[in-house]
Amino acid sequence: MRGFSFAHISVLALAINLAACGDSESTPVAAPSAAPVAATVTAVPATPAADVQAVSREQVINHYAEIAHATFADALTTAQALQQAVKAFLAAPSADTQHAAKEAWLAARVPYMQSEVFRFGNALVDEWEGQVNAWPLDEGLIDYVDGDYQYALGNDGATANIIANHSIQIGEEKIDVSELTAELLAGLNELGGSEANVATGYHAIEFLLWGQDLNGTQPGAGERSYTDYLTDTNCTGGNCERRGQYLKVVTELLVDDLTAMTAQWAADNPENYRAELQAESTEQGLRKAFFGMGSLSLGELAGERMKVALEASSTEDEHDCFSDNTHNSHFYNAKGVRNVYLGEYKKVDGSVLTGPSIAQLVQSGDAGADQLLQETLAATEKSLQVMVDAAENGMAFDQMIDPENTQGQQIVRAAIAALVEQTTAIEQAALALGITELNPDTADHAF
Amino acid sequence: MLKKLVYALAGVSLLACSSSDDPYQQSSAALGEQVLYRAHQQWQASNQQLVNSAKEFCQGEQNLAQTRDDFLQAQHAWAALQPLLIGPLNEGNRTWQVQFWPDKKNLVARQVKQFLKANPEPTLADLQRGSVVVQGLSAYEYLVFDPEIDLADAAQKQRYCPLLQQVAMHQQQLADDVVSQWQGQDGMLAQLTDFPNQRYAEPLEALTAILQAQVISLDGLKKKLGTPLGRSDKNIAQPYQAQSWRSQASLSNLSAEIESALALWQGVDTHSLRSLLAAEHADLVKQIDAAYLQAQQELAAFKQPLTALLADEQQRQALFTLYDSFDRLHRLHEKEVARALGVQLGFNAHDGD
The missing domain is CATH 1.20.1420.20 (M75 peptidase, HXXE motif)
Structure with missing residues (x-):
């Protein structure tokens, strides 16, 4: 995916090298496994120097959890607002009430996308996430689709159309879907083992509100009419009542899921995930934080969410593909990374949560590494702001990835490049805190 | 720790001049x-x-x-x-x-x-x-x-x-x-031979990049096998999600990758990742040798293409065993080899999958 340079691992080693080269005699060393990098790390004070604003690692992990809690709590309240808007829409379907529900969905994405930095590294969140934000989906599982609809090969569920049917056939299995409940729909995720079968979560709701975006790389998002929800003879698309029931149920489920996750991050509960995290070594806690930042920056946001769509010119691989909200989702994903590093989160109510940060720890260990990371985080935000501005001026993400749109492609490429730089800086910051093994799963594994 | 530091500094000074007796450079x-x-x-x-x-x-x-x-x-x-x-x-x-x-x-x-x-x-x-x-x-x-x-x-x-x-x-x-x-x-090739250069300040950096590539590949093997195997909760095979399913070359691709990963490990003559660790990490070297051999043997035992194996429950279990062997190789390299070399491996595209 990228050229990887390890220039940073040997700045000190190189300095020593250069000094040593004057020496005509090199002492042979018996130990070929000598560890200059580990030595580099241990040579750097891992604890804050007295003259820097001292924060402890415990405080930093506590505040990391505090930010997670505030972010999920905002995701929850905005999802509750979405639920109210959906209720109002279903009670009186009109272009206006549909628009209000769409606006509520867009607002709910703002905190949720900032929460994704907690997904990687914290296995609990990652395992929970599928039901909440899985994509890309074969939306024909849920509702009617266009004739030219493209789905995963071999996926029986891809054209099951739960809304139009009271039972669906998957392989040899016949499933009764007459009563649309949260439990039923949650159980249909990954139906038949296919990841593209997504029955619940933000993107199911997005599809139900916007409909398929049939414009490819041309302007325009999904254009579902509110009449798809009219329960009288003016119903379009068929099965309007079931469609309304589906939308109602998945929105409720989203609220329930976010309620549960918010509780996992609440303070002073010895039974929840936060207590578990804070009981672990601070090194493992920091490792999880760094892993979340690095994995979201590189593999997920730069890779899965931008590069795949860009290089393959694939609107199927666009994140918020029905609503064309992808630019905002990308922006707030990156914002989440910055929040975690700086220990800052701007809540939905406008207030700002601040506290002991990873940045402060890194600063006292290696001011240069901190500065570099702060700069690259700012540069990423700037590059994604360019993407947001372009989208708001009529060039959505799916238009940017058109092979003929060199200007649009350049915007996406610049954002990817900024994230790659940022990832290298995250690695250096981790190193400054003595974290050489970045993967919490592997680091924890004993042979 | 002091001993480690002394070794490290001596090691570093050795690396400095790209001398022919520097095992990292070699x-x-x-x-x-x-x-x-x-x-x-x-x-x-x-x-x-x-x-x-x-x-x-x-x-x-x-x-x-x-x-x-x-x-x-x-x-x-x-x-x-x-x-x-x-x-x-x-x-x-x-x-x-x-x-x-x-x-x-x-x-x-x-x-x-x-x-x-x-x-x-x-x-x-x-x-x-x-x-x-x-x-x-x-x-x-x-x-x-x-x-x-x-x-x-x-x-x-x-x-x-x-x-x-x-x-x-x-x-x-x-x-x-x-x-x-x-x-x-x-x-x-010159940048892997003469140090420092534009890409690498010293041989250990080059070896770190090589190890990183090897680790990414081993991680990728898990994804390439695990995706069609259907390792999700539903536990249902997904043959069309396999790499190279059309040419039925999925397993042959995996074998080719393992052979190259092994070639990096074993190297040529006495110059390899393995030889760098042989003296001080004999146990690890043994574990890795055994892990490669096991993966090779398991791969060689499959006589049908992946799609056919996926349809046979017994063979599918054997594929899960192969997955575990890939996982073992991956973890041994990502954690233990990196630790033994004293290097940090950066993030890669598979992280978060």
Whole structure:
């Protein structure tokens, strides 16, 4: 995916090298496994120097959890607002009430996308996430689709159309879907083992509100009419009542899921995930934080969410593909990374949560590494702001990835490049805190 | 810790002058020339053959079976390069131009159709302007193996041949370009041999990059096997999500990757990652040797293509065992080898999957 340079691992080693080269005699060393990098790390004070604003690692992990809690709590309240808007829409379907529900969905994405930095590294969140934000989906599982609809090969569920049917056939299995409940729909995720079968979560709701975006790389998002929800003879698309029931149920489920996750991050509960995290070594806690930042920056946001769509010119691989909200989702994903590093989160109510940060720890260990990371985080935000501005001026993400749109492609490429730089800086910051093994799963594994 | 530091400083001073008795420099140079560069050359040669093969097939001088064989050679050479992806190939979007996987929504079929509709007689320039999905081996595989296409049929052959030839041509150009960047005074091979250079300040950095590539590949093997195996909660096989399912070369690709990862580990003569660890980490070396052997033996025991194995419950269990062997190899390298070398491996594209 990228050229990887390890220039940073040997700045000190190189300095020593250069000094040593004057020496005509090199002492042979018996130990070929000598560890200059580990030595580099241990040579750097891992604890804050007295003259820097001292924060402890415990405080930093506590505040990391505090930010997670505030972010999920905002995701929850905005999802509750979405639920109210959906209720109002279903009670009186009109272009206006549909628009209000769409606006509520867009607002709910703002905190949720900032929460994704907690997904990687914290296995609990990652395992929970599928039901909440899985994509890309074969939306024909849920509702009617266009004739030219493209789905995963071999996926029986891809054209099951739960809304139009009271039972669906998957392989040899016949499933009764007459009563649309949260439990039923949650159980249909990954139906038949296919990841593209997504029955619940933000993107199911997005599809139900916007409909398929049939414009490819041309302007325009999904254009579902509110009449798809009219329960009288003016119903379009068929099965309007079931469609309304589906939308109602998945929105409720989203609220329930976010309620549960918010509780996992609440303070002073010895039974929840936060207590578990804070009981672990601070090194493992920091490792999880760094892993979340690095994995979201590189593999997920730069890779899965931008590069795949860009290089393959694939609107199927666009994140918020029905609503064309992808630019905002990308922006707030990156914002989440910055929040975690700086220990800052701007809540939905406008207030700002601040506290002991990873940045402060890194600063006292290696001011240069901190500065570099702060700069690259700012540069990423700037590059994604360019993407947001372009989208708001009529060039959505799916238009940017058109092979003929060199200007649009350049915007996406610049954002990817900024994230790659940022990832290298995250690695250096981790190193400054003595974290050489970045993967919490592997680091924890004993042979 | 003090002892470690002394070793480290002495080690570092040794690395400084690229002296011929520096084991790090020797290993980097030997792996560069004997393993990495050689595999790039083999890949280049297989693409040259692919160009000739496509041409002869399209001129009616060669049958479809031979054409498929030539494709399989090129794909195998490419699979063998996976643990060796450092330097030029790893830059820009080059690897994506060779193979597109995972192809979650069968983009290959869709985009080839769309591309041919817009460009019935595509030029190389047309191809290179398009999506990476139509530029590489994935598209070539679709053309020569997909059940919906029959290149033995004259009309279809005429329709698909221009694209077939341009894909081969593009692959050859790509390979020629990459291999040329390995050569010369400032080429990749020199950068694995003479230190410091623009890319690496010292041999350990080069070895770290090599280890990172190997670890990414081992991690990728898990994904390549785990996805079709259906390791989700539903535990249902997904044969069409396998890499190279059309050419039934999924397992052969995995074997090629393991062999190259092993070549990096074992190296040439006494210069390798293994030899660097042999003195101080004898137990680890034993564990890794055994883990490679086990994966090789398990792979060799499969006598059918992956799709057939997935349909057989007993064989499927054996594939899960193979997955565990890949996992073991991955973890041993990512954690233990990195720790023994004293290096930090950076984030990679698989993180978070």
